[in-house]
Amino acid sequence: MTPTVVLPVIIGGLYAAGVYLLLDRSLTRVLLGFLLLGNATNLLLLSAGGAAGLAPILGVSDPEEMNDPLPQALILTAIVITFGVAAFVLAMIHRSWRLVKQEVVGTDEEDRRVAARKGTDADELDPDDLAPGDRPAGHADSLPRGADDDPGELPADDVDLPAGVR
Amino acid sequence: MSSVLAPLPVLLPLLGAAGALLLAHHPRAQRALSLLVLAAVVGVSFTLLFMADAHGATAVAVGGWPVPLGIVLVVDRLSALMLVVASTVALGVLVFAVGQGSADRDEDTPLSIFHPTYLVLVAGVSNAFLAGDLFNLYVGFEILLMASYVLLTLGGTAPRIRGGITYVIVSLTSSLLFLAAIGLVYAATGTVNMADLAVRLADLPEGTQVLLQSMLLIAFGIKAAVFPLSAWLPDSYPTAPAPVTAVFAGLLTKVGVYAIIRTQTLLFPGGALDDLLMWAALATMVIGILGAVAQTDLRRLLSFTLVSHIGYMVFGIALGTTAGLAGAIFYVAHHIAIQTTLFLVAGLVERQGGTTSIDRLGGLARRSPLLAVLFFVPAMNLAGIPPLSGFIGKLGLLQAGVADGGALAYTLVAGGVVTSLLTLVAIARVWTRAFWRPPTQAPVDDTAAAAAAAAGPAGHAPDAAGPADGELSARQVAWRRHARVATAADPDIAPAAGAVRALRPLPRTMVAATAALVAVTVALTGVAGFLYGLADRAAGDAVERTPYVESVFDGPAAGDAR
Secondary structure (H helix, E strand, O other), rough: OOOHHHHHHHHHHHHHHHHHHHHHOOHHHHHHHHHHHHHHHHHHHHHHOOOOHHHHHHHOOOOOEHHHHOHHHHHHHHHEEEHHHHHHHHHHHHHHHHHHOOEEEOOHHHHHHHHHHHOOOHOOOOHOOOOHHHHHOOHHHHHOOOOOOHHOOOOOOOOOOOOOOO | OOOHHHHHHHHHHHHHHHHHHOOOOHHHHHHHHHHHHHHHHHHHHHHHHHHHHHHHOOEHHHHHHHOOOOOOOOOHHHHHHHHHHHHHHHHHHHHHHHHHHHHHHOOOHHHHHHHHHHHHHHHHHHHHHOOOEEHHHHHHHHHHHHHHHHHOOOOOOOHHHHHHHHHHHHHHHHHHHHHHHHHHHHHHHHOOEHHHHHHHHOOOOHHHHHHHHHHHHHHHHHHHHHOOOOOOOHHHHOOHHHHHHHHHHHHHHHHHHHHHHHHHHHHHHOOOHHHHHHHHHHHHHHHHHHHHHHHHEEEHHHHHHHHHHHHHHHHHHHHHOHHHHHHHHHHHHHHHHHHHHHHHHHHHHHHHOOHHHHHHHOOOHHHHHHHHHHHHHHHHHHOOOOHHHHHHHHHHHHHHHHHOOOOHHHHHHHHHHHHHHHHHHHHHHHHHHHHHHOOOHHOOOHHHHHHHHHHHHHHHHHHHHHHHHHHOOHHHHHHHHHHHHHOOOOOOHHHHHOOOOOOOOOHHHHHHHHHHHHHHHHHHOOOOOHHHHHHHHHHHHHHOOOOHHHHHHHOOOOOHHO
């Protein structure tokens, strides 16, 4: 029952690679980074159970040499959760690709607009006097008319109702 | 008795969610079921609160497993109080959402997923409040986060996907950090039961303790939106439908605050990181509210005030005294109600005025006096105008800060006063522009309509011709209905055609739900004496720690649970 150096090294490597990928703007890389981080965390939980032992089944193994079963139960739960969330993120990436033909983390336009504003008191500003770029954006009635609410420019995606639902 | 009741706030919504899924094609029955379930949860929560207040904390070993091994649900004054406020607010928001759904006549839209998801969200929140071990807390977080991912991206429009991706990635990172912290805690102590940990963590070397504590605090700080971990919130919340934003703003960040309270009092009572938390609280308050002052969009402005006022709660927790903690707990209860109400009012404003940009709104006070009152009362409450509950909470926190007497505490007191004042500034800007100025000074109705009319022939040719010629394909009709529902309380898109935006009547159910929540926030002021006493007792329990630990080890109602 000696501690192993292999697991910590793998955990560290996975964390490093996962964080590197997570910092990327491409969503696919972010997802891969998330998966690496999830695996690293699961290995961390595994090593939290101490050195490896026999399968924790009464009557099969000697209780003295059994592995700690609790971390394994925790890992199972964590794997299921990671898997479910990864599937959801994948769906979102797909959706983002369908909608805007991009799979990068989007820019918050309203945030940029507020940040780029001149240092005047906002109360003094009349939207009429502002350059169009300075006008409030980000909500439906400031979007270019016809871009969003025009069925003619509907991207070919899956927003149709399922036939049975209607 | 409580051994039967304690699991119900988790079980009922989960079973209700399953039932609501089965009733997906029967919208009326689905709505009735969700309302019934949440009403039952509110009733159970109140019962639990009164029992916890009368008899002290109780623990339930779910499934009858012996205590440090199995899952334990703990009901003490703090968790019961959180449950009561959370379930009440959730019920109010659900009524609002039902009203909005019927107003939009979306009885046959794909949004039948809303009710089951909403119930799962409530189950997750309840589970997080009741969890007696760290891993169950993690599971509670994951349940509510998973539901929140779906709710935030409801309808899947481009802005929601953009905001949702940020939210999901940030939440995932915090969850993984939390999970890693659980692994390290288990490696160091051999248990994840919080009562057990309260005893064992004290034996660890100081450095290990600080490492574990800071990992947990960072994970919870992201969820609670404590600066510098708060940037995700104003980015993602405003894109969601009004009821979703409202319930997120009320509940989700407060679950993080609740977890911070447990970490700081039960697990790591030494106060090793209190000074750091103080600075974080100061930065959260001041930077958050400065962000709010700069905004011109009502929902974003409210999101920034939400971040800012989290700072008050962290301030109370960081003080580490009973008085500070009592102030923080009272402020959590107050803020859940108030922030939810304000976001619901923002939803009504968007419905009434067609936008949430305060540069474009105007004259709402004249056009809809009721809406103005509904905004004014909670807004003043948020800013802390006496005698409302926001004032009482802030006063309690400031008194606790002065009682602490340190230089840093006084800095925080000053920061709290400045934040309160700046909140008033931000709120007053909304009031003067959106509500008070004459509608004629709000120029955009005309210009937008004119611009739209100019763009109309080109951009809207299919739109204008479609209905008249009856050429809309079924797909287009479906898409339109989808778009309308997906953008929820979105402004009527119709003004593009007409020159004057018609005044849309507000659906009664939505107004009634909002009014009821406003009444709750005012009632919080009425029962503030009782509530503050309760918060004080809860804080006393939390600082003392023994009631919680003893309830788990001495009185586990293990056998009764079955």
